[in-house]
Amino acid sequence: MFRALISFFVIALLSVSSVFAAERAEFDLIGYSHGGKYFAFEEYGIQDGSGFAYSTIYVLSLENDAWVGGSPFHVQAGDETTQLAEIRSQALRAAMGPLGTYDISTPARLIALNGDGEPESDELTLDFGVPGYSDPSSHFGSYELSFDIFSAPSGENCMDYFGDEAKGFRLKLSxxxxxxxxxxxxRVPTSRGCPVTYRASAVVIPFDAYDIDHGVALISVWSYGFEGMDRRFIAVPLNKGN
Incomplete structure (x- = not known):
């Protein structure tokens, strides 16, 4: 009975607070290694509940689809007075060693984006091509990212906490x-908490690329948080093995 009351209180709090708060992380592209085998990006924002700034830097091996070099490098403020710019600088300093080791020196090129202010006609797909150079509309290839979202086992007891099962996803490329x-x-990793849904936020390739062999999809993960739904990101290689 006590657990049921707690669950009801949390759900009621979320339904009210989500109008006013919650949080959506933003991302910043750091770049690729020479040859495109490694990719790095930053996720940053202001934590809901505490109001503390945070930044996390990830370095990904596209071949193994795994974080490398000790990443992720996470820095979070201890109070509300520490500015986001300072926390982001601290995270970058913490990651400088691996960024140098893996030669993250090639800029990442953003070729597709689902912007937060852009109305989505179909929230579960993202169409894109590799931009050409002959005119503004030229591009190489035509691709579509699409999702299947489904209930999946999780390390969190999402049903008791929020009255909903954790959601996993299948990402397809056509x-x-x-x-x-x-x-x-x-299985949904515990690190995702209790996901509600997913979106394809962006597709990036190395600055000098003319194909998607080293492309990466940045996927928004929307999960239940302290004051509503919070967003974090997952990076998924478009072509593992390159």
Missing amino acids: DGTTTSILHEDT
């Missing part, structure tokens, strides 16, 4: 002829 599965959850 080139108009074939469709491949880039990622499929069998």
Whole structure:
């Protein structure tokens, strides 16, 4: 009975607070290694509840689809007076060693974006191509990212906490002829908390690339938080093994 009352209180609090608060992390592209085998990006924002600034820097091996070099490098303020700019600088300093070790020196090129202020006609797909150079509309290839979202086992007791099962996802890439599965959850990692849904936020490639062999999809993960739904990011390689 006590657990049920707590769950009801949390859900009621979320339904009211989500109008006013919660948080959505933002991302910043750091870049690729020479040759495109490694990719780094930053996730940053102001934590809901505490109001503390935070920044996390990830360095990803595209070949192994795994974080490398001791990443992620997470820095969080201890109070509300520490500015976000200072926390971001601290995170970058913490990651400088691996960024140098993996030669993260090639800029990342943003080729597709689902902006937060852009109305989405279909929230579960993102169409894109590699931009060309002959005119503003030229591009190479035509691709579509799409999601299947489903209930999945989780390390968190999301049903008792929020009255909803954790959601996993299947991410697919189509080139108009074939469709491949880039990622499929069998279990939701505890690090995601209690996810509600997912979106394809962006697609990036190395600055000097003319294909998606080293492309990365940045996926928004919306999970229940202290004051509503919070957003974090997952990076998924478009072509593992390169």
